[in-house]
Amino acid sequence: MARPPELKLQQLQYLIAIAEHGGLRSAAQALNVTAAAVSKGLQELENTAGTRLLERQAQGLQLTAAGRKLLTRARLIQCEVEQAMQELGAARASNRIRFTVGVTPWISLTLLTPTLLRFAELRPDVSLRLSDVFGSDYAALREGSMDLAIGLAPPDEGSAELAARPLFSYEHAIACRRGHPLQQARHLEELAGQSWLVSHEIGQYQPPLRDFFQTHYGDGALPGGGQVHQYRSLHMMELICNSDLLTVVPWPVIEASRQHYPLEALTLKERLPASITCYVTRKNAPIHGCVSDFVGAMMHVLTDETTRSRFLHPRVLRSLDVIAQR
Numbered sequence: 428m429a430r431p432p433e434l435k436l437q438q439l440q441y442l443i444a445i446a447e448h449g450g451l452r453s454a455a456q457a458l459n460v461t462a463a464a465v466s467k468g469l470q471e472l473e474n475t476a477g478t479r480l481l482e483r484q485a486q487g488l489q490l491t492a493a494g495r496k497l498l499t500r501a502r503l504i505q506c507e508v509e510q511a512m513q514e515l516g517a518a519r520a521s522n523r524i525r526f527t528v529g530v531t532p533w534i535s536l537t538l539l540t541p542t543l544l545r546f547a548e549l550r551p552d553v554s555l556r557l558s559d560v561f562g563s564d565y566a567a568l569r570e571g572s573m574d575l576a577i578g579l580a581p582p583d584e585g586s587a588e589l590a591a592r593p594l595f596s597y598e599h600a601i602a603c604r605r606g607h608p609l610q611q612a613r614h615l616e617e618l619a620g621q622s623w624l625v626s627h628e629i630g631q632y633q634p635p636l637r638d639f640f641q642t643h644y645g646d647g648a649l650p651g652g653g654q655v656h657q658y659r660s661l662h663m664m665e666l667i668c669n670s671d672l673l674t675v676v677p678w679p680v681i682e683a684s685r686q687h688y689p690l691e692a693l694t695l696k697e698r699l700p701a702s703i704t705c706y707v708t709r710k711n712a713p714i715h716g717c718v719s720d721f722v723g724a725m726m727h728v729l730t731d732e733t734t735r736s737r738f739l740h741p742r743v744l745r746s747l748d749v750i751a752q753r
Contacts, residue, residue, distance in 0.1 A: 436508065438472040439501035441465045442480065446498050449487045524553045526717040529560035529567060529576040531704070532626070532661045533680045538728055541738035545724035553717055561659045562627040565589060565707060575718050576707040577725070579631075590712075591705040593750045594725065598678050599636070599699040604668045605689035615697050619643040622653035624663050624672045629655065633700035636675060664688050677702070678746040703750070 444454035445465070455462040473480050480494035490498060530539060543555065558573070563581045567573035569588050580591040601618070603610055612618055615635060620643070629640040644655045658666065667674050668688045681692045706722050708714060714722075728734050729749050 434472070434475060435468075436504070438468045438475075439497075439504060441468045442472060442494070442498060443501050443505060445469070445481065445488055446490060446494075451488070524550075524717065525556060526553050526575070526721070527556040527558070527567075527573045528721060529558050529565070529573050529578070531561065531578040532559050532659075533677045533683075534577055534704070535559070536661060537679050537683045537739070537743055538725060541728045541734055542721070542725045545727050545734070546721055549720050549724060550717065553720075559659065562631045568707060568709060571709070574708075574712075575721060577704060578707065579702060580705045581707065582631075588710055589707055590710045591707045592714075593703045593705050594722070595729065595747045595749045596701050596703045597747050598701045599675055600678050600681050600692040601673060601695065601699070602667065602676050602681060602690050602692050603673050604670070605691050607671060607673075607691070609673075610691055610693065612693055613696050615639045615695060618673060618693075620653050621673050622671070623655045624658050624666055624674050625655060626657065626659055626663065627675075628657070632675070633702075635697050636699060664690065675699075679743050682740060682742040682746050 440458065441454065444457050445451065448454045448457055451462045451465050455465045458465070469481065476493065476497065478493045479491050480497060481488045482491055483489075539557075546553075546555070558567070560567075560576050560578045563579045565573075565576055565578075565581055568576050577594070580593075581589045601615075609618060609621065616639075619639075623640075623644075629637060629644070632640065640655060644653070656672070663674065664680075664684060665688075666672060668690060678692075681690065684690050706718070708718060712718075726749070728738065729744070729747065735744060
């Protein structure tokens with residue numbers, strides 16, 4: 428089976444340019460190539476066509492009958508190519524970068540909105556996918572279905588695949604609904620036997636909370652005592668405010684929730700442990716690009732006076748200690 432003629436798009440462009448400009452030199456100038464390149468390309472095109480396509484006359488190069496027929500097809504081909512390139516350009520424009528971020532729920536309640544607005548200004552080419560992360564559960568990050576997590580540092584035994592860099596620290600509070608019978612309690616021991624709703628596994632808390640839970644709610648706890656339930660959602664605030672359940676929450680949540688929930692923090696003699704929020708990535712993953720832009724957007728929210736005064740209650744800011752970035 429005979430192979431079809433090998434017409435080249437560049438050769439057809441030479442033919443169109445000569446028809447429009449009337450000569451080799453003017454066609455070459457319009458295409459920003461040399462006249463020799465146009466001449467060689469047309470010679471190759473005529474060899475492929477097997478007939479003359481141009482003839483020199485007093486008024487310059489003129490198309491032959493075969494040349495005029497090929498010119499019509501060449502212009503159609505050029506239009507199709509231009510349309511295809513426009514469609515590809517539109518496809519590239521709509522093919523936005525997808526970036527998946529996991530955020531601990533209390534940050535969704537406080538810092539996330541202004542962070543997203545700032546990030547959208549920095550990276551209009553990025554489509555974000557957001558999800559909750561709880562405690563140090565970074566399975567999605569390890570599996571590659573998440574690009575960045577904002578939360579607690581992973582435990583030592585799970586940190587081989589992940590890198591955590593600190594952003595800010597905060598303290599915890601024990602909270603209850605306004606009017607709870609134990610709202611005036613001053614010591615952890617007074618809370619023994621109550622039922623709790625928490626977002627972490629007991630083992631993820633630091634002393635004295637971990638010791639308290641393990642002593643009163645561990646395997647050896649006396650029957651008839653309260654229970655520790657786990658609920659991984661911001662909706663847990665609704666349950667706390669409509670029951671006698673106790674909970675452990677970051678202080679920023681207390682400050683951000685005062686206007687929305689009848690929530691009170693207990694004033695205990697024991698000082699509860701502080702935690703550090705980190706940005707967590709897969710180890711050896713680059714931290715430039717979307718990662719650094721998202722982290723930069725969050726730090727901008729914490730440090731830019733205009734943004735802070737617009738979005739964040741001053742008491743929320745006072746409950747956070749920003750850690751300088753290196």
